[in-house]
Amino acid sequence: MKILVTGAAGFLGSHVVDALAHSGHSVGGVDNLSTGKLEWCAVPLERDTFEESRHLRDSDVIVHCAAVADISRNWIPFHNRNELWRTNVEDTLAMLERLALGAACKHLIFISTAAVDSPQQSPYTASKIAGEAMCKAYCQALGIHLTIVRPVSMLGKRYHHGHIVDFVRMAARDGVIRAKDNGRQRKPYCHVKDVAKHIADEALDPSPGMCITTVVPGVAWGIAWTAELLKCPITFGVDDRGWKGDPDVSAYTSDSPTNGVATWVQETIDWCRSQL
Numbered sequence: 001m002k003i004l005v006t007g008a009a010g011f012l013g014s015h016v017v018d019a020l021a022h023s024g025h026s027v028g029g030v031d032n033l034s035t036g037k038l039e040w041c042a043v044p045l046e047r048d049t050f051e052e053s054r055h056l057r058d059s060d061v062i063v064h065c066a067a068v069a070d071i072s073r074n075w076i077p078f079h080n081r082n083e084l085w086r087t088n089v090e091d092t093l094a095m096l097e098r099l100a101l102g103a104a105c106k107h108l109i110f111i112s113t114a115a116v117d118s119p120q121q122s123p124y125t126a127s128k129i130a131g132e133a134m135c136k137a138y139c140q141a142l143g144i145h146l147t148i149v150r151p152v153s154m155l156g157k158r159y160h161h162g163h164i165v166d167f168v169r170m171a172a173r174d175g176v177i178r179a180k181d182n183g184r185q186r187k188p189y190c191h192v193k194d195v196a197k198h199i200a201d202e203a204l205d206p207s208p209g210m211c212i213t214t215v216v217p218g219v220a221w222g223i224a225w226t227a228e229l230l231k232c233p234i235t236f237g238v239d240d241r242g243w244k245g246d247p248d249v250s251a252y253t254s255d256s257p258t259n260g261v262a263t264w265v266q267e268t269i270d271w272c273r274s275q276l
Helices: 011-021 054-058 081-100 123-142 163-174 192-204 223-230 261-275
Strands: 002-006 026-030 061-064 107-111 145-149 153-155 186-191 211-214 219-222
Touching: 002 011, 002 054, 011 026, 011 192, 026 054, 054 081, 061 081, 061 192, 081 123, 107 123, 107 192, 123 145, 145 192, 153 192, 153 261, 163 223, 163 261, 186 192, 186 261, 192 211, 219 223, 219 261, 223 261
Parallel strands: 002 026, 002 061, 061 107, 107 145, 145 211, 153 186
Antiparallel strands: 186 219
């Protein structure tokens, strides 16, 4: 099979490429390198738009990872409405329209987020809900098998946004971490390689059915524990709204600073430090 990964030079996309690279299938990538890095992608990379991509026309399976995923930029005064809408909604629609004009694709894997089921929503979550709906509509009409994967937040190498990046920078600057929330929140995480393997397995051996929704399990982690691993004091704000756009952590096992997910957090800290 020919498999195309969009966002192939990004955090998740590059790990999906790695997971597929040893499968014996032909893997290609497309990425505009807005956040990804060319050296992260282990296969030939197109920098064309979806309308121009040769791989998009010829691929049997498409794994659509490309997205603006930095939730911290979703809210005024930090969010970039045009970038979020263009990448997460308009580019997804452009890809689907390209498939409607004639393409080899028989299976589309759309990377969404577990936050679509959360009582707390963000513009990023809304864009993923829109993407899911468009993929369902087009795939039903075109007879393309659709898999929707809804992972929780991910950790690992090539991580480039989120609280760990922010904390590492604060620790390097003046040794004090300043959090906006009240310190009681927990957020579910999983390792990016586990998600990538799940996606690769699905690409090579899809589950039956027209639309499969999958949530990759995670483990709840508190940001105060990240500060402990960094060995830095942390101050908290008064924000009691919790983590915007994340699922209810009561559904996840809660970890501690010395077990399981702590090794993922430490790996991510080490990666971020190496990139400063």
